[in-house]
Amino acid sequence: MLAFALATQLAATAPGGDAWTRAEIGGVRGITVGPIENAYHPGVGYASVAYDRTLREARAMGATWVALTPFGRVASLTASGVDLTFETPFERSRQEVVRSVEMAHARGLRVMLVPQLWVESGQWRGEIDPGSDRGWSQWAESYERFVRAWAEVAQASRTEMFSVGVELRSWVTTTRAPSFARVVHEARRVYHGIITYSANWDDVEETVILGDLDVIGINAFFPLSEERGATAKEMAEGARKIRVRVHALAETWQKPVLFTETGYTTRPDPAVRPWEWPDIMRGVTVDEGAQATAYRSLLAPLLEEPDFAGLFVWRVYADPDDTSQEAPWGFSPRGKQAERVMRDAFAAHWACDPWWNQAWPERSGSPGVY
Numbered sequence: 001m002l003a004f005a006l007a008t009q010l011a012a013t014a015p016g017g018d019a020w021t022r023a024e025i026g027g028v029r030g031i032t033v034g035p036i037e038n039a040y041h042p043g044v045g046y047a048s049v050a051y052d053r054t055l056r057e058a059r060a061m062g063a064t065w066v067a068l069t070p071f072g073r074v075a076s077l078t079a080s081g082v083d084l085t086f087e088t089p090f091e092r093s094r095q096e097v098v099r100s101v102e103m104a105h106a107r108g109l110r111v112m113l114v115p116q117l118w119v120e121s122g123q124w125r126g127e128i129d130p131g132s133d134r135g136w137s138q139w140a141e142s143y144e145r146f147v148r149a150w151a152e153v154a155q156a157s158r159t160e161m162f163s164v165g166v167e168l169r170s171w172v173t174t175t176r177a178p179s180f181a182r183v184v185h186e187a188r189r190v191y192h193g194i195i196t197y198s199a200n201w202d203d204v205e206e207t208v209i210l211g212d213l214d215v216i217g218i219n220a221f222f223p224l225s226e227e228r229g230a231t232a233k234e235m236a237e238g239a240r241k242i243r244v245r246v247h248a249l250a251e252t253w254q255k256p257v258l259f260t261e262t263g264y265t266t267r268p269d270p271a272v273r274p275w276e277w278p279d280i281m282r283g284v285t286v287d288e289g290a291q292a293t294a295y296r297s298l299l300a301p302l303l304e305e306p307d308f309a310g311l312f313v314w315r316v317y318a319d320p321d322d323t324s325q326e327a328p329w330g331f332s333p334r335g336k337q338a339e340r341v342m343r344d345a346f347a348a349h350w351a352c353d354p355w356w357n358q359a360w361p362e363r364s365g366s367p368g369v370y
Contacts, residue, residue: 126170
């Protein structure tokens with residue numbers, strides 16, 4: 001893969017520097033493809049025939065990247081380590097992810113691999129706290145083994161980008177951060193492509209390991225308004241403020257900003273507290289128009305920002321026909337009005353695209369594929 005080879009060369013020579021910009025990859029038009037998180041649904045997860053249908057749909061939507069999100073298991077917020085076994089043994093998961101990357105490449109898609117933590121207690125991974133110096137030392141060693149294992153998978157499969165962590169606020173924004181920097185350096189030892197980290201939207205400015213990355217990653221569930229019933233003008237102003245934050249962050253660290261996750265649920269006022277999980281909502285009215293408006297409001301100013309490297313839409317699933325993973329009011333834009341918004345956005349020319357990249361029309365002018 002030319003993109004992987006170039007990214008490998010540049011990241012190796014200038015880790016944490018201008019590797020992303022020099023690679024001239026352009027704007028990431030990405031979709032996260034989630035695994036089927038249920039052992040009772042075999043044969044439709046990563047590397048399956050169903051997954052290949054999702055890849056075809058992603059290409060038809062205009063995506064140029066997909067993100068894959070294998071999980072490690074953590075018992076609770078005070079756990080001292082990560083279990084690489086999630087729904088299936090690690091070796092089987094490894095083989096499925098390698099095959100999934102190969103399938104994505106065969107469809108002309110680049111790949112970001114994002115190993116994540118599943119906390120069995122249901123609490124947020126950003127609050128992990130082993131409680132003592134000894135506990136943190138054990139935790140860091142175990143997490144480093146977890147990341148190294150998936151970094152080796154990323155290297156072996158020629159994955160173009162790798163995220164070394166997701167929303168680990170209690171670690172990367174505190175005095176514990178130097179031990180996470182060692183995780184990044186260990187990942188670089190075995191993986192030679194582009195490296196990022198997926199910071200939470202409200203703590204990225206306090207994340208102290210950004211200098212060790214090639215591109216700043218944000219799980220970007222920014223609210224566009226604090227109040228329900230916001231007008232289009234008010235949401236546009238909220239999006240403008242997000243662009244200002246993105247620009248300031250990129251200029252501070254002299255590297256671009258990538259939304260490693262971003263999305264809105266299909267409900268009224270999705271731009272208010274957009275991070276709220278669909279599973280905890282009750283009595284929700286499905287509102288495709290509100291979801292589409294939120295996407296349109298967010299993207300309009302960002303696509304004109306040269307420091308904005310692109311985004312991964314959160315998310316669709318490895319089996320496009322599976323309805324067990326998310327309620328109708330969930331994040332997926334598949335088959336909804338938001339799909340049309342994303343198709344038009346993916347077809348447009350972005351400010352971060354290389355100057356020689358083809359200037360696409362403003363709108364795709366084509367119907368949805370579903």
